[in-house]
Amino acid sequence: MKKKKLTTLNEFIDKNVGKKGTKKRDTFEAEYKVFKLGVLIQQARQEKGLTQEQVAVLSGTNKSYISKLEKDLKDVRFSTLQRIITEGLGGHLEISIKF
Numbered sequence: 001m002k003k004k005k006l007t008t009l010n011e012f013i014d015k016n017v018g019k020k021g022t023k024k025r026d027t028f029e030a031e032y033k034v035f036k037l038g039v040l041i042q043q044a045r046q047e048k049g050l051t052q053e054q055v056a057v058l059s060g061t062n063k064s065y066i067s068k069l070e071k072d073l074k075d076v077r078f079s080t081l082q083r084i085i086t087e088g089l090g091g092h093l094e095i096s097i098k099f
Contacts, residue, residue, distance in 0.1 A: 035072050042070040044089045059088030 007015075018025040045055050045066075052066040059066075060083060069076060069084070085093040 031072075037076075038070045038072050041066075041084065041089070044085075044091060045070075048089060050089070055084065055088040059084040061088075 013025070013028070014020075017028045045052070050058075052070070053063045056063045056066045059080075061080065065073075065080075066084070066088075082093050085091045
């Protein structure tokens, strides 16, 4: 019986999206980061036991904006994001730059 070699996530992405440095891969990775931000906000909100409406009121925005942010809103102002994290979720936003 021949064993199949397992494929890593990076190998899978290389094959199906493209190698690092290609335009398609760069777009994929940028969109993934936006998606990940929405998921992190949704998870934090749920862990706090808050509704989207409650987070919106606390952060001075509206429920539909919170919903869009959780579902992959492409553009978010830094000041609004910071308000949602600090005032709406009671958290702390950390930003880093990597090369």
